[in-house]
Amino acid sequence: MPSRRRDRRKFLKNTALAAMAMSAGVVDSAHAQAGDSHAPYSKERHLYGRRSRFETATRYIREPGIPLPNYVMAGLTPIQDSIGIITPSGLHFLFTHGGHAPPDIDPRQHRLMIHGMVERPLVLSLDEIRRLPSVSRIHVLECGGNSGPLHYRQALRAKLPFTIQSVHGDVSCSEWTGVPLSLLLKEAGLKKGASWVLAEGADGNRHTMSIPIEKAMEDVLIVYGQNGEALRPEQGYPLRFLVPGWEGVINVKWLRRIKLSDQPFMTKNESTSYLNMGVDGKARWFQFEKAPKALITFPSDAHRLPGRGFYQISGLAWSGGGTVRRVEVSTDGGRTWKDAQLQDPVLRIAFTRFTLPWNWQGEEAVLQARCTDDRGIAQPSLAQLEQFWGVASNYWKTGNFSNFNAIQPWKVNRDGSIVNAMYNF
């Protein structure tokens, strides 16, 4: 049944199916081949559903020492497969210090203590916390080192590939539910001069970080829910700190203690790592807000274009300091830029999905996206970032790894393969 009006077929005209003759039999036999099962229900199987056995996307696990230090383990989100703005909880990135598995905490035994410079120290059970006024918010959570040069350097040293997942997969977005920290601090009563807040986890490492009181009172949540159910163990079950827009390391998991003080606590992770080093060798401390970033997730180095024709360029943008206002996309190596469409809802400190239609005619192309947030802060190119930090070239060789948000270029080759064009190794 060939068409006489093929020109109207805007998206499908270059695909192989255009001239196929169709009948119900074609579909019937396709399903017969697929071996559909129509077995009776298994009650147990459907109490808590699982994904199809044909779905195989997983986290990319970095085991201790390969290539990270042996006290760090990481699992990176398959961001190349992402759709929409919610990350499935089973695929949310994880990054853990101390070399231990997530603790296996019985929520009935878990307590949160709030003490230090407060009028009324508190110890709260989960039941007590869940009884308090709660809020749910969709927020992005990103590791300080996500996208960073350290990923490239470590991968090169360990002779591992660097891919969109292994370089950019330390970021996820969930609907989080919990109690505003400000509410708990008002219940406890801040003493005069209380200006820093320590959060401590119940993991083997007793992970600790401190944040200024201004952020604590603004939007920090004590979270027990993720995507409509309890937090997953890898994200801090049964309780975590959620510090919207600030580096993952501060979002203390398995939260058991909050202490108020009149000065920062200078914990290991805030005084000896998670720094930004200048060329003068001096470190910048407590610089935790994540900068605006846009990342093209399709197409990227995980994909190969099967042929010329229509593609929808799609990606994720976010800013730790506000709401995404604009995403521009270039398909010609940065010569020209077009405004991408932002998909509703566009929420504060959350993934925003952007798309741009693209017709690929088989040419070499470099795809890039850049984000501007509602404060007008725009994502820099690598050259701009190097200029800012005073590093002439090969930024990836420096010790800096926190808060790297240079525009990520993907180079499309004539054969449809795609490579990371961030650095020329």
Added chain:
Amino acid sequence: MPSRRRDRRKFLKNTALAAMAMSAGVVDSAHAQAGDSHAPYSKERHLYGRRSRFETATRYIREPGIPLPNYVMAGLTPIQDSIGIITPSGLHFLFTHGGHAPPDIDPRQHRLMIHGMVERPLVLSLDEIRRLPSVSRIHVLECGGNSGPLHYRQALRAKLPFTIQSVHGDVSCSEWTGVPLSLLLKEAGLKKGASWVLAEGADGNRHTMSIPIEKAMEDVLIVYGQNGEALRPEQGYPLRFLVPGWEGVINVKWLRRIKLSDQPFMTKNESTSYLNMGVDGKARWFQFEKAPKALITFPSDAHRLPGRGFYQISGLAWSGGGTVRRVEVSTDGGRTWKDAQLQDPVLRIAFTRFTLPWNWQGEEAVLQARCTDDRGIAQPSLAQLEQFWGVASNYWKTGNFSNFNAIQPWKVNRDGSIVNAMYNF
């Protein structure tokens, strides 16, 4: 460390912890008792994460014949545990005709055929569909019979309890990703007069339903994604029809065929069931839009208030015809109503979380919520609904079961127990 300013403790003043004296040792020993494990990582365990072994919420499974007809199986969402607006995919409700388990479809073999009154019949693979322009939208999905009198009647006959989960759990909300049906129909080219769209599933039952072309072109999606990953098998993997705001039965799962016609197809489910029967014995056909509804999820009959004091009343509201504009809550059996707070984001045809602070002083109380959508359509009381349908009383005894949205009252007893006060059995 007793407080001299206990009056400031707004939420916690009635809980047992108020006068507790705290030290780090208390928390330490609580965790020692909990037997935290700090075992080395298991790579396999973290490729695709699971929930904590302490989390046990499941669907409520209605097996064939108990109490539903033996060709129907259902799994209802534990809505009493819901937090936020996203339903975890593993707990999304399911309702299946035909008595079979969800088909086990290989997506590489699956095809979608579009034929009938179109210029260019199409057969599309999943890869081809995923290459088309896609959108993601957060939408509620609700079974036609959710909350309906049939639930009560069947439970009574089968001597089963009716609970918030078994009566109201046929509703869930997800972020869905897919291709607008309007785009596919434009590709195929509608023939003059094409006015009805048939959707057919690849399940054992070959489930079929038809919708008018106006709805098809407005907002229907051909969906392959749910909450950031592939559709779950119970929700139609690898492809489903999503008809925003219309009864679940129309949202055909395991979608394999779309046919255009100049008249409705009068399939079994649209001509002999999923009807609304008037007192004159005549059926209303093709009345599929879900009416506005608000449901208090906490506290409800699944909970027991542990004592007097502060509680946050919390629930979900939605409308199949638009956006929730207002939710009012009564704690005194309908004598007075207060506006609940609507939590952002408030999205079209999606769960909207509402909350209202409540101080319970131990009295008998009846809690109710009612929803008004942005068209000004308000949720009726049971008495109003009975008046509308011309049923004097005992609405639950009638054959009507579609689109029931009477206000659900929960009665709080003096001992803190809570019962369903919809009907007096």
